Amino acid sequence: MTQAHPYMTPPPAPSGPIHVVVDLNRCQAYAQCCFFAPDVFKLHGQEALWYDPAPDEAQRERVLRAAAVCPVQAITVAWSEAANRQKAEVPHA
Amino acid sequence: MRSDGSGAAFKDSGHIVIVGASLAGLNAAETLRAEGFRGPLTLIGDEPYLPYDRPPLSKSVLTGWVPAEHTMLPQRETLADVEWRLGVAATGLDLPAKQVRLADGHTVEFDRLLIATGTRARPWPNQAEAELEGVFTVHGRDDAQLLRQRLAAKPRRVLVIGGGFTGSEIASDCCELGLPVTVTERGAAPLVGALGGVIAERVALLQRQHGVDLRCQVTVTSLEGDAQGRLRRAQLSDGSSIDTEVAVVAQGAIRNTEWLRDSGLAAGTFGVGCDAGCRAFDINAIVTDDIFVAGDVARFPHPLYDYQFLALEHWGNAVEQATVAAHNMVCAPAERRPHVAVPAFWSSQFGVNIKSVGVPSAAEEVVITQGELSDTRFVAAYGKAGQLVAAVTFDHNLWVEFYQRLIEQAAPFPPTTHGVEQPAPSSPVSAAFPDPRVPTYDATVILTGHDPNEQRVQWIPRHHAT
Numbered sequence: 001m002t003q004a005h006p007y008m009t010p011p012p013a014p015s016g017p018i019h020v021v022v023d024l025n026r027c028q029a030y031a032q033c034c035f036f037a038p039d040v041f042k043l044h045g046q047e048a049l050w051y052d053p054a055p056d057e058a059q060r061e062r063v064l065r066a067a068a069v070c071p072v073q074a075i076t077v078a079w080s081e082a083a084n085r086q087k088a089e090v091p092h093a
Numbered sequence: 094m095r096s097d098g099s100g101a102a103f104k105d106s107g108h109i110v111i112v113g114a115s116l117a118g119l120n121a122a123e124t125l126r127a128e129g130f131r132g133p134l135t136l137i138g139d140e141p142y143l144p145y146d147r148p149p150l151s152k153s154v155l156t157g158w159v160p161a162e163h164t165m166l167p168q169r170e171t172l173a174d175v176e177w178r179l180g181v182a183a184t185g186l187d188l189p190a191k192q193v194r195l196a197d198g199h200t201v202e203f204d205r206l207l208i209a210t211g212t213r214a215r216p217w218p219n220q221a222e223a224e225l226e227g228v229f230t231v232h233g234r235d236d237a238q239l240l241r242q243r244l245a246a247k248p249r250r251v252l253v254i255g256g257g258f259t260g261s262e263i264a265s266d267c268c269e270l271g272l273p274v275t276v277t278e279r280g281a282a283p284l285v286g287a288l289g290g291v292i293a294e295r296v297a298l299l300q301r302q303h304g305v306d307l308r309c310q311v312t313v314t315s316l317e318g319d320a321q322g323r324l325r326r327a328q329l330s331d332g333s334s335i336d337t338e339v340a341v342v343a344q345g346a347i348r349n350t351e352w353l354r355d356s357g358l359a360a361g362t363f364g365v366g367c368d369a370g371c372r373a374f375d376i377n378a379i380v381t382d383d384i385f386v387a388g389d390v391a392r393f394p395h396p397l398y399d400y401q402f403l404a405l406e407h408w409g410n411a412v413e414q415a416t417v418a419a420h421n422m423v424c425a426p427a428e429r430r431p432h433v434a435v436p437a438f439w440s441s442q443f444g445v446n447i448k449s450v451g452v453p454s455a456a457e458e459v460v461i462t463q464g465e466l467s468d469t470r471f472v473a474a475y476g477k478a479g480q481l482v483a484a485v486t487f488d489h490n491l492w493v494e495f496y497q498r499l500i501e502q503a504a505p506f507p508p509t510t511h512g513v514e515q516p517a518p519s520s521p522v523s524a525a526f527p528d529p530r531v532p533t534y535d536a537t538v539i540l541t542g543h544d545p546n547e548q549r550v551q552w553i554p555r556h557h558a559t
Binding site: 019020021023024027046048050053054076077078 | 146148149152153158159162163164165166167168169408409412437438439441443444445446448470488489490491493494
């Protein structure tokens with residue numbers, strides 16, 4: 001991610017596996033996530049969103065940004081407890 | 094442990110057991126912790142996996158884009174101390190003793206219980222035929238993984254038995270994979286029980302345009318194997334036969350209520366009856382205090398549909414009802430909330446995103462309010478007695494919420510949509526739902542009448558003189 005929106009707070013970047021779920025009742029196919037993390041989210045046809053619920057760790061930052069920019073906030077991301085602890089131990093991570 | 098429901102003591106040390114470790118069970122557990130429940134929390138699941146998401150199984154998993162093991166659901170940190178009892182089914186419920194019996198012979202005691210056992214795939218009725226190599230159902234992630242492996246091996250043809258949402262999505266996957274696919278549907282068209290004949294005819298055309306060999310008003314009468322027990326042929330009710338090595342049985346779901354058969358709860362074919370606050374009814378339609386129900390296995394009254402009991406198999410309902418149930422399990426009686434969300438679901442097939450809000454099958458009439466039926470981008474509004482009861486969108490996601498609000502307000506039908514691209518003036522026509530007495534497998538939202546205990550007929554074993 002080379003260009004973040006100036007008003008966007010950088011998302012946390014812990015390590016370890018992440019899990020994604022999208023509330024597809026809420027999704028309105030704005031497809032912002034598909035631009036931010038094209039390997040994880042894609043439109044299947046005009047409006048059906050398909051996504052990888054357990055993307056590669058290398059996608060973490062892109063996925064968190066995709067969740068942050070979703071206009072209807074339909075994307076939930078979780079990461080492992082171990083990763084969170086690690087994050088807590090590294091200030092300003 | 095006193096169970097007056099409101100005390101801080103219960104939140105600190107009451108024991109809550111959730112039977113069913115899938116979407117509803119997970120959301121209930123997270124809500125309980127979020128609402129301040131600190132007592133022991135046990136989740137019992139018959140599958141050996143932590144909660145995972147099922148909708149991708151018949152879509153991105155079968156096409157091979159996402160491995161089945163990727164579907165694990167995100168969990169909040171607050172579940173770190175939950176006791177998971179996975180890979181063991183609940184087999185019985187003793188209400189007076191407040192115990193759940195497990196398949197491994199153990200019992201689990203509870204102060205308060207949430208029943209979230211969901212559904213399973215309806216198996217092929219002939220067991221010997223069902224056991225033929227090449228016959229599949231798709232409900233769990235193991236099923237999806239096995240079928241995925243088989244599809245990846247490029248079978249010469251796939252037979253999908255049943256043109257409901259699951260069957261249609263699987264047929265769509267096959268088309269995407271370049272596999273010849275035949276769909277048999279006992280109704281007049283695919284999805285007819287869920288969307289009515291007018292829209293279902295459009296779905297039939299869509300499937301045929303994508304190359305599906307669609308056979309309607311036809312059933313599979315038998316599956317035939319070779320000497321090695323591998324599927325070779327299917328015989329159809331019209332006298333024809335189909336040579337195929339793979340058959341996917343997609344004839345809907347069965348609610349997992351057998352374990353409650355002798356419990357004294359109002360548990361039957363359409364699920365466990367409960368009130369709007371998710372409290373289970375017993376067989377005398379008396380509401381229980383400590384037994385709650387949520388998700389596909391719940392059957393609950395809905396104010397928008399004359400308080401008829403609804404039985405839903407929807408992702409969103411599992412989330413919302415579990416959240417309400419969990420809240421009501423730990424709140425003071427005066428703070429209980431009703432579960433009144435408008436039913437909603439989606440399906441992705443043949444490149445089209447189908448969304449539904451409300452209960453289409455409650456309708457008598459349907460009218461296209463936006464777009465054109467002919468180009469698979471449209472909104473169909475469903476009405477009964479001058480009231481809007483549902484809307485179904487094909488690639489019109491942005492409009493779903495608008496129609497949901499109208500349904501919530503009991504807006505008139507046909508709806509007036511000012512400032513909206515209107516199609517050529519059209520008048521409501523009969524929605525053409527099949528006779529409700531004729532069984533269909535594809536409706537995932539069912540109105541089940543006003544009786545809290547739907548088990549009207551009881552099987553009484555005959556006592557033979559010995």
